[in-house]
Amino acid sequence: MINIYTQRSQAERWLQRYQRQQPEFICVLGFTETGLIPGISAAGANPGDRRYTALADAEFLYQGVQPQPCYPLPPLQAGASPTFISRAIVECLSIPTHIINAGLLESPPIPCIDCGGQAARCLSTGTALELTTVQHLFQVGLQLGQQFGQDLQNRYLIIGECVVGGTTTALALLLGLGIPALGKVNSSHPTCNHTQKQQLVQSALQDFRQSTSDSHFPLQLIAAIGDPMQPVVAGMMIAASRYCGVLLAGGTQMLAVYALAQRLQKTLPETWGGKLSARMAPHSRDDAPRWNSPQQVWNPENIVVGTTRWVAEDPTGDTIGLSRSIGGVPLIATALDFRQSRYPQLQVYEQGFVKEGVGAGGCAIAAHLYQQWSNQQLVAAVEDLLERQWQLRD
Numbered sequence: 001m002i003n004i005y006t007q008r009s010q011a012e013r014w015l016q017r018y019q020r021q022q023p024e025f026i027c028v029l030g031f032t033e034t035g036l037i038p039g040i041s042a043a044g045a046n047p048g049d050r051r052y053t054a055l056a057d058a059e060f061l062y063q064g065v066q067p068q069p070c071y072p073l074p075p076l077q078a079g080a081s082p083t084f085i086s087r088a089i090v091e092c093l094s095i096p097t098h099i100i101n102a103g104l105l106e107s108p109p110i111p112c113i114d115c116g117g118q119a120a121r122c123l124s125t126g127t128a129l130e131l132t133t134v135q136h137l138f139q140v141g142l143q144l145g146q147q148f149g150q151d152l153q154n155r156y157l158i159i160g161e162c163v164v165g166g167t168t169t170a171l172a173l174l175l176g177l178g179i180p181a182l183g184k185v186n187s188s189h190p191t192c193n194h195t196q197k198q199q200l201v202q203s204a205l206q207d208f209r210q211s212t213s214d215s216h217f218p219l220q221l222i223a224a225i226g227d228p229m230q231p232v233v234a235g236m237m238i239a240a241s242r243y244c245g246v247l248l249a250g251g252t253q254m255l256a257v258y259a260l261a262q263r264l265q266k267t268l269p270e271t272w273g274g275k276l277s278a279r280m281a282p283h284s285r286d287d288a289p290r291w292n293s294p295q296q297v298w299n300p301e302n303i304v305v306g307t308t309r310w311v312a313e314d315p316t317g318d319t320i321g322l323s324r325s326i327g328g329v330p331l332i333a334t335a336l337d338f339r340q341s342r343y344p345q346l347q348v349y350e351q352g353f354v355k356e357g358v359g360a361g362g363c364a365i366a367a368h369l370y371q372q373w374s375n376q377q378l379v380a381a382v383e384d385l386l387e388r389q390w391q392l393r394d
Contacts, residue, residue, distance in 0.1 A: 001335045001368040001375060005312055006323045011330035014304050015369065018156045018245050023366050024148065025086075025095050025158040025249075026236070027061060027359055029054045029112075030102040030229035031119040032128065035165025039196060042077040042188040043164045043357065049074035054162040055108055057083040057358050058099050062110040064091055065388045070109035077189075078353040080345040080386060082360035085336075086160070088381040089363040093371060095158075100144070102137060103129075103228030115140045115232055123172050123225040124200055126207045131223040134231050138219060138264070141235020148236070149243030156245030156302075158366060159236060160359020161253055163229045170256035172201040172225040176208065177218070177259050179325050184318040185252040190352030192316040201225070218263045229253070234261040238268070241302040248303065249362020251311035251319055251355070258305060259326045265297040304330040307361035309337075310349055334364035337375050343386060346379070 004011045031054060034040060036047040044050035056071035060083045063069070073081050090097045101108055103117030117137050120128040148157055163169070167187050174181035183194055208224040222230050234257050237246050248254035305323070312319050312333040323331040338346040349355065367373040373381075 001373070002365055003309060003312065003333045003335055005320045005331040005333065007328065007330035010301065011304055011332050013301070014245065014330060015332070019369050021155045022370055023095060023156045023158050023247070024152060025090055025097045025160065025359060025363065025366075026100060026148070027058060027086075027097070027160045027162060028100045028102050028229045028233050029058055029104055029108065030117075030161070030163040030166070030227045031104045032163060032165050032169055032227040033120065033122040034124075034168050034200075034227070035163070037122070037165070037200070039193060040168055041165050042353065044074045045077055050164045051105060053164045054104060055106060057081055057162050058108050058112075059110055061087050061090070061358055062097060062099055065385070065392055067392060076354065079348040080354075082354055082357040084382055084385050085360035086358045086363045088385040089367045089378075091385070092381050093367060095363070095366065100232065102232040113144065115228075117228040117232070120169070120227045123169055123204050126204055126224050128169075128226055129223045129228060131220060133228070134219045134223045134226070137228055138231040138235045141232040142239045144232075145236035145239030146243070149240035152244040154244065156247055157240050158247045158249050158359055158362045159233055160249035160362055161229050161233065162358050163227050163253065166227060166229065167252045168197045168200065169225065169227040169230070170253045171197050172204060173221065173230060173256045174259060174322075175201060176205055176221040176225060177263060179259055179322075181322055181325070184322040184325070186311050186314050186317040186319060186355060188354055188357070190316075192314070218260055222260070230257055230260060233257045234264060237261050237303060238265050238298040241299045244302065246303045247362050247365065248305045249307070249359035250305070251307040251361070252317075252322070254305050254307070255319070255322055255326055255329065258303070258329050261298065262326070262328070268297050300328060304332055306332045306334070306365045308356045308364070309333045309335055310352065310355040311361065314352065314355065316352070332365065334361050334368065335375065336364045336378055338379060341379055341383060343383060345386065346382065
């Protein structure tokens with residue numbers, strides 16, 4: 001039920017190491033006005049709906065079926081939100097789940113860790129975020145990664161995301177880092193809208209390259225064309241990997257974050273000067289991360305990217321080729337299959353709609369690893385949750 005696409009030996013070691021271990025799940029929320037561009041995303045039927053997709057998905061992930069949610073799940077162009085997959089798994093397997101607000105238009109109506117970030121402007125502006133905000137978010141990510149990593153030790157952390165328009169900011173980040181990503185990214189559309197993404201991104205990157213300096217280059221890049229989830233997850237992954245396993249739950253967006261972390265960890269000891277500022281992180285401890293040598297910055301052996309086969313095998317993108325272009329990252333995917341589902345809302349995943357989000361692929365991988373769930377068990381759990389939602393709605 002778990003496919004391996006790149007770095008097979010490392011992936012097999014990772015899977016063997018964390019078999020039957022209960023993970024914890026973190027979903028990092030962010031917003032970019034890029035997601036409001038007509039046609040850029042199918043994670044919401046229209047731009048108005050997409051303003052609240054992350055809030056609705058997170059509320060359902062955390063609370064499950066409830067009679068009067070603050071943010072009802074918005075209608076999609078087709079299919080059901082991937083939060084149904086993630087929620088079904090964490091509910092059935094009692095996986096501890098945490099919500100992190102990296103930068104949203106409004107605060108989630110559920111308990112969460114607020115990073116003190118902000119929603120991003122459209123990447124076309126070339127000033128998506130303030131550089132000081134990006135620096136702050138990266139430090140918060142490092143601090144949180146250490147906290148969770150030390151608590152988990154020999155277990156692993158699933159880090160998912162919900163950022164509407166995030167595959168477009170991910171493309172911008174990948175190209176800005178010099179990775180040949182054109183035509184390789186995914187989207188929530190059945191056929192990826194490569195031309196629309198490329199035109200938007202290449203114009204913004206041209207302006208960035210004309211104005212940037214070399215100092216703190218990766219963080220400047222995020223400030224210009226990124227979103228608030230990216231520095232938080234990069235920092236969390238770097239720090240947590242020193243103590244525990246990390247499963248980056250997503251496709252294009254998490255591959256972009258991995259590429260970002262590759263670049264950041266090479267300069268982190270020099271860039272951040274030994275001890276990070278503990279006062280900038282919520283729930284901070286006195287033992288803020290200390291970086292004594294580059295060898296201690298992260299442990300890539302503890303990291304995999306895990307997604308769905310709908311992303312990994314998307315014929316309108318090239319996720320496997322993108323992973324190989326980045327280098328060093330094991331790409332794995334759940335073999336979850338909805339072809340025999342009773343519900344058209346799930347069957348359309350097989351047609352390329354939705355594909356991934358809210359850590360769905362990573363949670364499914366965890367169900368296989370932790371309790372050896374079969375495809376039949378996974379589908380039944382998601383269908384049961386859909387039925388309960390519809391019964392309450394009716």
